[in-house]
Amino acid sequence: MTDRSSRRIDLPLVDHHCHGVVGAELTDDEFRSLATESDWPAPAGTDSLDSPFGLAVRRFCAPVLGLEPLAPLDEYLARRRGIGAAEANRLLLRSTGTSHYLLDTGIRDARLPGPDAMAVSADARVREIVRIERVAEDFASESTAAGFVAKFPETLAARAREAVGVKSIVAYRHGFDIPAERPSGREVLQAADAWFHTAEETGSFRITDPILLRFGLWSGIDTGLPVQLHTGYGDSDVQLFRADPSRLNALFRATRSRGVDFMLLHCYPFIREAGILAQVFPHVYLDVGLVSHYLGPSAGTSIRQAMEVAPFSKILYSSDSYGLAEHYAVSAANWRTSFAALMDDWIDSGWATADDAERIATMVATENANRVYNLNP
Ligand SMILES: [Zn+2]
Secondary structure (H helix, E strand, O other), X not given: OEEOOOOEEOOOEEEEEEOOEOOOOOOHHHHHHHOOOOOOOOOOOOOOOOOHHHHHHHHHHHXXXXXXXXXXXXXXXXXXXXXXXXXXXXXXXXXXXXXXXXXXXXXXXXXXXXXXHHHHHHOOEEEEEEEHHHHHHHHHOOOOHHHHHHHHHHHHHHHOOOOOEEEEOHHHHOOOOOOOOOOOHHHHHHHHHHHXXXXXXXXXXOOOOHHXXXXXXXXXXXXXXXXXXXXXXXXXXXXXXXHOHHHHHHHHHHOOOOOOOEEEEEOOOOHHHHHHHHHHOOOEEEOOOOHHHHOHHHHHXXXXXXXXXXXXXXXXXXXXXOEOHHHHHHHHHHHHHHHHHHHHHHHHOOOOOHHHHHHHHHHHHHHHHHHHOOOOO
16 A cells, blocks of 8 residues: 555545536636636735645646646646646646545536536546535426425435535535524425525525525435535635634534434534534544645645544545546546555554554545445445
8 A cells, every 4th residue: 555665555445525516628827717716816026826735736747747746836837838728737637546436416516517527537436426405496496485395305316316416515605503403394394485586686596595505405304415615624604713623513413313414524624623523423524625635735634634634434535626637637636645644653652553554544545435436345
């Protein structure tokens, strides 16, 4: 497993949370805009890629495209344009050693491929995660308020029949400061009426009402599939303090006996909070996707924090990549390097045998995801 000379872990990965790669050619500005969670250009005279992620692209991606490690960014972008986006994506995705991608198909970005195209480009298996709020918004646009309330749970269940999980972005649309209980039918109908009135005026069914978000979340719980929850850092619209997963304590208590698992995604900077929840609640899991690429040289700190308190059976690998194949390549290489370094530390300081390290790495890289999502690879 662990080759000390290169300090990497060579195991297939299950990337249990990601969003797909833009297949079209990218201008340098489009590349930069996909290389940050900010929605705005950098201040004049500065470069948003002069960043930890920029260093990571130069370190890990430049060699995949045939350049020296740490080749200058301009050279890297020129090389990427030269070989074309399709070939760059193919090389970078295949460099990750990922066997399965669990793809969140809920983002409204027509540039992203569906699961089939992703599978071909990456030469891997792709399974779908259905985003609850996207299904709700799509269904509402062709329904009435009463029809939505009556039929949304079965609509979601039907939409998720071939999926391996569902996902909620309640953290970004409202926050985790929501009551733990399922909302009453009367509450949901009132909220749906108001939602449909607003949509008539604005032409948008973007869902932000906490009662409707809770209704969606509980409909997701009813599918019996693992429920992914974005937490912490992730989108530009997040109010960070409201996306702290420790606010979900009451929800986890209320759902402990329902046979449904909750997957806490990203978690940064609430990694320790997520780890505690994953230790306390048998149905709660965590990953540190997203920061595995955006933290660049510091990602190892987050990967280590994720390993501090939760049982090893509760920690998963994900990249949370969106748009750029570089996200996938950096996350995988960074995880492999950082996790190997951690395991080497544990072995060298007498905390684990080499067999322990191999077993723990396999759990986090693949086994836990295979078990929770029933992937049967
Ligand atoms: Zn994500």
